[in-house]
Amino acid sequence: MKVLQVRDAVxxxxxxxxxxxxxxxxxxxxxxxxxxxxxSQKVHxxxxxxxxxxxxxxxxxxxxxxEERELSRxxxxxxxxxxxxxxxxxxxxxxxxxxxxxPKP
Amino acid sequence: MKVLQVRDAVxxxxxxxxxxxxxxxxxxxxxxxxxxxxxSQKVHxxxxxxxxxxxxxxxxxxxxxxEERELSRxxxxxxxxxxxxxxxxxxxxxxxxxxxxxPKP
Numbered sequence: 001m002k003v004l005q006v007r008d009a010v011x012x013x014x015x016x017x018x019x020x021x022x023x024x025x026x027x028x029x030x031x032x033x034x035x036x037x038x039x040s041q042k043v044h045x046x047x048x049x050x051x052x053x054x055x056x057x058x059x060x061x062x063x064x065x066x067e068e069r070e071l072s073r074x075x076x077x078x079x080x081x082x083x084x085x086x087x088x089x090x091x092x093x094x095x096x097x098x099x100x101x102x103p104k105p
Numbered sequence: 106m107k108v109l110q111v112r113d114a115v116x117x118x119x120x121x122x123x124x125x126x127x128x129x130x131x132x133x134x135x136x137x138x139x140x141x142x143x144x145s146q147k148v149h150x151x152x153x154x155x156x157x158x159x160x161x162x163x164x165x166x167x168x169x170x171x172e173e174r175e176l177s178r179x180x181x182x183x184x185x186x187x188x189x190x191x192x193x194x195x196x197x198x199x200x201x202x203x204x205x206x207x208p209k210p
Contacts, residue, residue, distance in 0.1 A: 001169040003182045006159070023183045027155040028133065028207045030181075050132040054111070054203070064106040076135070077108045078128045098159070102133045102207035 006056065010096055012036050019099075028102035035060065035089035035097075043086035051079040051101040053087060058095035062087045111161065115201050117141050124204075133207035140165065140194035140201075148191035156184040156206040158192060163200035165192045 002023070009020045009032050018034040033041065035058075043063050053062055054076040062071050065083045070090075079085035089095040107128070114125045114137050123139040138146065140163075148168050158167055159181040167176050170188045175195075184190035194200040 001167070001172045001174055001182055003167075003174060003176060003180055006179045006181055022181060023155075023157060025155045025183070025185065027186065028205070030157055030205070050128075050130045052128060052135055052205070062106070062108075067106045069106055069108060071108060074111045075108055076111055076127060077106055078130070080130065081132065098203075100133075100135070100157070100205050102205075 006032060006098065010034050010057075012094065017041050026104070028100060029104060031099045032056075033087070033095075033097040033099050035087070035095040037089055037092050037094070039095075040088035041086045043084045045082055045084045046105040047082050049101050049103055049105045050081050051085060051099065053077045053079065054098040054100075056096040056098055058089065058093045059091050060087045060095045060097065061090050111137060111203065115139050117199065122146050131209070133205060134209060136204045137161075138192070138202040138204050139199070140192070141199055142194055142197050145193035146191045148189045150187055150189045151210040152187050154206050154208055154210045155186050156190060156204065158182045158184065159203040159205075161201045161203055163194065163198045164196050165194050165200045165202065167192045
């Protein structure tokens with residue numbers, strides 16, 4: 001059985017958003033996104049795949065479509081297929097998110 | 106944008122495991138599983154869909170295939186398509202898990 005401790009997987013890259021892959025199957029991927037202050041995932045979209053952002057630590061501004069919202073710890077958001085989405089750590093603290101996307105683009 | 110506070114969604118059912126749906130798209134579902142002491146999800150399998158269990162609170166024994174392991178808070182496990190899997194709250198405390206599955210069976 002593949003079991004991981006999510007907090008142990010958290011690792012930051014001073015250069016940019018660090019995506020740590022937890023699971024990568026032919027059905028989906030599940031990553032931890034580690035964002036230092038000011039780091040971001042540029043707004044983008046992928047037709048045919050839905051994504052979930054779940055905040056484990058810190059706060060970030062998540063965009064879905066034309067809407068931007070600040071998400072805090074334990075908040076979870078859906079970015080449906082085809083809609084623009086992205087995230088920015090606009091705070092002075094680290095941001096850690098669990099991200100799930102299916103199917104793989 | 107659909108945003109939910111996961112802790113607010115937690116709700117137990119004294120009769121059995123309570124599955125609270127957070128997101129249900131045509132690509133996947135994302136649920137919170139709420140298990141009081143002694144409650145369980147019977148071991149089962151579904152061909153073609155992978156599942157992830159992520160422990161938010163408490164501890165549980167997760168089965169995948171022929172293996173059983175105790176998972177604690179912040180541990181995440183993969184139950185690949187076709188393999189038997191299930192979970193039991195063998196403790197005296199509540200167990201809360203985030204569960205993703207894709208594609209929908």
